Amino acid sequence: MTKHITYTGMIWLLAAQVVVILPFLFDLPIWLLPVLLFAAGWRLRVLSGAALQPGNITKTLLVGLGVGGLLLSGLKFPSLDAMATLLLLGFAFKSLEVVQRRDAIVVIFIGYFLVALHFLYSQSLGAALYGMVSMVILTGALVGVQQAISEFSAGQNVRFNLRLAVFMLLQCLPLMIVIFVFAPRFAPLWSLPLATTQAKTGIADRMAPGDIEKLAKSGDLAFRVAFKGKRPAQHDLYWQGLVLNHFNGHEWRQFARDYDVYQLKTALLSHYRWNPKSVQVQGTAVPYEAIYESSGQPWLFTLAPTVEVEGAVLRGADYRVMAQQELQAPFLLKAVSYPDAQRDSVLPEYLRTLALGLPPTGDARSRTLAQQLWRETGNPQAYIDKVLARFSEQAFAYTLNPPTLGERDTIDAFLFDSQRGFCAHYAGSFVFLMRAAGIPARVVVGYQGGEWNDAGQYLAVHQYDAHAWAEVWLAGRGWVRIDPTTAVAPSRTEQGLEAAVQAEGTFLADAVFSPRKIAWLNGISQQLDTVQYGWRRWVVGYDRAEQAALLKNMLGTFSIERVALLVAGLFAAIGLFWLLVLGLTQRPPKEALEHRLYRRFCEALAKHGVQRDVGVAPSTFAAHAAQQLPALAGVIREFTQVYEGICYAPTADGQNATRRLKALLAKVK
Incomplete structure (x- = not known):
């Protein structure tokens, strides 16, 4: 062959x-x-x-x-x-x-x-x-x-091959499941860096006017959250990612200089290390677990403030939580938040310095406004209320399409000229006014709210939930969250971005077929997302901790001997099952069409009185039959020649050959 x-x-x-x-x-x-x-x-x-x-x-x-x-x-x-x-x-x-x-x-x-x-x-x-x-x-x-x-047609060949392939792979399925569940979850022995050109999605490490509103026009999923107890109210769902302390007159940044992820890890472990003593736990705990989508960035967005975290993550003095490397695959985080916890009742001096920093010049009108309002109030809380009242009482508008503000004096341009902006405009200008009055403040970026999935009982947070707010430090209270956007568009935190910009119709304006715009499609989308969440949670998220918990539930007391016996028993059961299935369901091999036709040819000759003995070669039998039946000699020789050609010298014309055998057989009968 x-x-x-x-x-x-x-x-x-x-x-x-x-x-x-x-x-x-x-x-x-x-x-x-x-x-x-x-x-x-x-x-x-x-x-x-x-x-x-x-x-x-x-x-x-x-x-x-x-x-x-x-x-x-x-x-x-x-x-x-x-x-x-x-x-x-x-x-x-x-x-x-x-x-x-x-x-x-x-x-x-x-x-x-x-x-x-x-x-x-x-x-x-x-x-x-x-x-x-x-x-x-x-x-x-x-x-x-x-x-x-083959004797089969092209369509029959395709069906046969695919059916056999599916059957072979199904035989491997039980073994695959056993290996997936019980094989040790080792860390990779080596790694190959992913391309730096791969798209980074989600919130960046800096914020300029126009950045977050661009992100808010995307319906891509950012992460999903399942709560272990009662779900917090929608207006309390603030998912903190980054804290931006440095303002250069145009954009807010984490630090005065750029850090790559490795330098940032070093900075967090040295100068900005998380100090558990800086938080006073009080109020009701909110345990939850989040699965973050691949973003190409290390930021993990946690319910502020998150106090307890499981897993190999980095934590900073500003209460951020970070993965140890950029997220190139889904990432599972288990955490506990205490929304009423008091943070930094005593503010470290280096954090105070960061929270008061402003450029030496620029935005003169805003600085003058801050001094004027401070003279009118005289204390931090009254000053905060005065600034928020200015946002709500004057002609400020919340919009996804704010006008450009230029490269210089952007705070002045927003507060006194355009007065139309997104959350980044309000958070940035609010923090500027706080610092100009000597009140420590900082910009926080992350997500607010999310879409509740009733089918899966989890919260889906999308890119359009991206948000920026402020934190101010007050004596006796520590860091306090202030969201100046609520002074202009309170529906943003209560009902989401869609309700806040409903009047201008800009929510996902470029996404014509977005499920959020079609009611029945949104229901189907949520059902499909529930399935995807289950896959992320129980298959992709099956790590060492999940494996250890499963084995403990199955075996009671965990030991290598018990696991080995269980795995050996499962392997034996799988082997026995397939032996029984193959033994009970295996059919005898199907007789090839040419052999079946030759058998009928011999039976037809037997009716004419010429019997073929077992073991006689087809050519020998043909010579003997032709001699005994001279009237059929030509048919007998041609049939045998075609049959031997199919058996020993197959060609691409196999179907025509079998049709010729059928025609010759009809002449013998």
């Missing part, structure tokens, strides 16, 4: 390659798909005799062009994107030299590896389902490249 790949086998291989490479095109250069189609198309032309096999010079030139394209794509080396693109190039170009079945099998095995590789880009339920489809197609291709010329 020939070991060369057939034309049909090459079609299977091309289909498998296309299915595997498609999901990578969302993250990697899209020109990889034309490269694959070109390589596979050339191979198909070679198999059909329309083109010559590419030589070594041609292969070298094509590989050089592919590597050149990789270098021109702007991918950073080393990075996951660069390594994945290089592997996909090899996966595509391998089609040029697929001659024998072993070459095709190598390509298919690379495809299996690429299916696993794609989970580094997405761990969503959709990606998992697509991965399962890819596995079925690859396994079907593995069956297809092993097949010689």
Whole structure:
């Protein structure tokens, strides 16, 4: 039997390659798909005799062009994107030299590896389902490249291969579940940096006029939260991310200089370290767990103030919580918040200095206004009330489309000229007025509110929930949250952004088919999101702690011996189950059509008085039958010749050959 790949086998291989490479095109250069189609198309032309096999010079030139394209794509080396693109190039170009079945099998095995590789880009339920489809197609291709010329039609071959592939993968499912549940959850032994060009989503580490309102026009999911007890009121759902202390006249920033994530970790561990003694726990605890989407940034948004946190995270003196590296995959956090806790009743001097800093010049009208209001009030609380009253009594408006304020004196331009802004405008100007009067204050950015999912009993926080507010330090009370946006648009914190900008109709204005705009579509969207949350929580979020809790519930007292016995018992049960299933359901192999026709041919000759003995070769029996039945001699010899041709020298014309056998058999009967 020939070991060369057939034309049909090459079609299977091309289909498998296309299915595997498609999901990578969302993250990697899209020109990889034309490269694959070109390589596979050339191979198909070679198999059909329309083109010559590419030589070594041609292969070298094509590989050089592919590597050149990789270098021109702007991918950073080393990075996951660069390594994945290089592997996909090899996966595509391998089609040029697929001659024998072993070459095709190598390509298919690379495809299996690429299916696993794609989970580094997405761990969503959709990606998992697509991965399962890819596995079925690859396994079907593995069956297809092993097949010689078949009696089945093309449609029958496709159904047979796919059915066999599904059955083979289903046999692996119980074993896969056991390994997933019981295999130790080790940290990766090595890591490859992700490309710095990958999009960073969500709130940035600085805030200028116009930044947050751009983010608030997106309906993308930021994170989901499930509460262990009673859900807090909507107006109390402030999810703190970053504290911005430095103002340069145009934008608010975390620190005076830029830090990358590693320098920021060092700063938090040295100068801005979390001090548990700085918070006085009081009031009712709010335990919750949050699952954050991949954002390319390390910020974790927690219910302010979060006092207790489980997991390997970083915490700062400003009550922020950070992951130890950028989020390139969903991240599970378990925490406890105390909304009534008192923070920093004694304010450290370095925090006071940060909370009072202003540029030496600029925004003169705002500075003058602060001095005037302070003279009229004389104490911090009265001054705060006076500033908030100014926002509510004058012609200030809350809008997603504020006018531009320029690069200088932006506080003056907002407070005295435009008076139209988003939360960032109100929070930034409020903190400026506080500091100008000598009251420690800072800008906090994060999210406010969220959409409650009744089906899943969790809160979904989207990018349009992005928000900025202020914190002021008051003697005897510590840090106090003040949201100046509520003085202008109280519906923002009570009912969400959609209600706050309903009059101007700008909520998700660019998202024509957003589920939030279509009632029945929103219901379906919530149901689907519930399924996705379950996947994130119980599959992607299955870590060491979850595994330890599950094993403790199953075994009572945890021990390696008990786990080993349980796993060995499950393996034995799976093996016994499949032995029984295969033994009870396995059918005898189906008799090939040509053999069935030959058996009927022999039975027809027996009716004419010529009996074939067991073990007699078809050619020997044909010579004997032709001698005994001279009237049928030509038919007997032709039938035997066609039959032996199908058995020992199959060709692409197998279906015509079996039809010829049927016609000759009719003449014998």
